[in-house]
Amino acid sequence: MLAARSVRKLFSTGELLFSEGEPCNGLHIIARGKVRLFKTSVNGREQVLSVNLAGESVAEIPVFDGGPYPASAVALEETEIVFISRRDFNAYCLEHPEVPLKVLTVVGARLRNLVGIIEELSFTTIRQRLISTLLKLAQSEGRKTTRGIEFQLPASHQELANQLGTVRELISRNLMRLHAEGLLDVDARQIVVKDVEGLSALLDMAS
Amino acid sequence: MLAARSVRKLFSTGELLFSEGEPCNGLHIIARGKVRLFKTSVNGREQVLSVNLAGESVAEIPVFDGGPYPASAVALEETEIVFISRRDFNAYCLEHPEVPLKVLTVVGARLRNLVGIIEELSFTTIRQRLISTLLKLAQSEGRKTTRGIEFQLPASHQELANQLGTVRELISRNLMRLHAEGLLDVDARQIVVKDVEGLSALLDMAS
């Protein structure tokens, strides 16, 4: 059994699982918690590649091709990781041919996700990206009230900026602007979307 | 044998192998020629994801996860494709457990490549991206002459712009600017890099 050969590791909020460029010697599976995968630039900017929750694995690729980690990973909350060494996992894959196929679909999802990021980065403005994530949040976490759809931003402006590939200030500014346009109200992290249609409409516009 | 179940297809320059969003029913392997994978935006902009040569495969992912193509592919020259249906390839994978592992390393390379694009898009300017591709070209195709390292741009400014995720004019402008700075000479598609060190130096600068 694979579990027998695995190791459990605990990470507290903000702790690095691994850094870009490090050699990789095993597969990380998230048993509990939340992990962010990201790239860092020389001037300190960050670009988030994905946020993964319990049940998902991180950094499958270096396990197979033997290369270094292409990005860094950090725990966003108390996180428990199950770690399986490369040797063990490779052996396991050869014994169970359906496993790598399964992994391929996982990697596939990751690849589609990356292509999505590229699409956003090269075709859309920060404004559109912000609107799009606001709409997603409204749909997944929003509560309907008399004033509109209400929800909390899941993280600081800084964190949000990292995910959109930009800086804190632009989040502020764009939220302000949307408020000025009457589409939503902002109170600290509390967002009230007053006009979902209006927001969606802005997305569909060609540029 | 797998070859027995394969189909050969011919594509002429500019012909589409498949388009983003279409369902996928098999694996394409390039027997001869050159293929470009790209995304298209509503306003006609393009972003190149990769350029693949003979011996490489394209669109491995949809074969495994059954989803639609995440991007479009076009032949850049006379191209011959070997096509294997999903069913056949999946069956083949189960018989030969080492095959999906091999595919994983291919997909891994692709993933690293995409991460690289994301890094460039979110951390670097067009100027830097241009310099970087010029240096690559100089290294791979350049001939040393008395005036410097000489080579031809492999494609139109438009095509180059697509690869860098920008527009034609910025290629012109940045080439001009580099010329004005005395780093290279431009004559139509003929480039003469006069100062490789100077160019490289510009890349290392923080922003």
Add this chain to the structure above:
DNA sequence: CCCGCGCAGTGACCAAAGTCGCTTCCTGCT
């Protein structure tokens, strides 16, 4: 209670990217 700190708001400013409109050059075709 006050201090420090992290987070957010904001205006001034600057640089990069993109758009438009037009010109020029080349090439192939009739």
Add this chain to the structure above:
DNA sequence: AGCAGGAAGCGACTTTGGTCACTGCGCGGG
């Protein structure tokens, strides 16, 4: 020769993104 179409050059302009410097708030620890 003349024309059409594609590729490139180029200037003027707008928009977007990013930087800087500062203010203000809220909260927890000393």
